[in-house]
Amino acid sequence: MAKDELAHPPVEELRVGPILSALADAKRRRVVAELAERPDEERLCASFELTVSKSSRTRHWRVLREAGLVYQRDAGNGLYIRLRKADLDRRFPGLIEAVVAAD
Template structure:
């Protein structure tokens, strides 16, 4: 058995062949059909959303549309408003009183993180969240204030 497999045991049928290959070759084997069938108009399979780039491990929005779509949800906007009240503090994700299930909360944290509105930190089995105030003020001045005003209008209705 080749040492490069780094396995204690390898099970295979007597007629099988075992080979070691690089990531590009493995990708071509696994995704052979979609790559062959792809047209020139199709985006590459490895490309992330075109409006996001990654900075220090967190997505950075480059278009306001994604942020506005994220803030259209009352619960996500409420989280942003609560974080904006104390912009320099991290909050435990479990400390937010949202009227949704645990899985829906998890999805909301994911959306907020992926759109670049919050920074999320894992600490064992706890998750902390902080508003990315400086980034948002630099890229989209007035956005936080508009979210706060929208939340106040919703509560006044």
């Protein structure tokens, strides 16, 4: 892994506990729900309306990434994020749909 590359757990290492912990936060659930609307699209992290400090936003992105819910890419001029929909569906079929529908 390159020095500036972000760490993402491999699909076979995804665990439901960290995923559910990440989704326990309403702001993170909203981000996942927005990403689930267009699961194949990547979004600029700054495009989400989160009324929190920059350090809190950074923490939210890290929690989602480390749980395996999202893939993040640093493009130098911005950080991009997308839902790991295919990986999540393979490991936990229907989980994202259930979480989005329940909120």
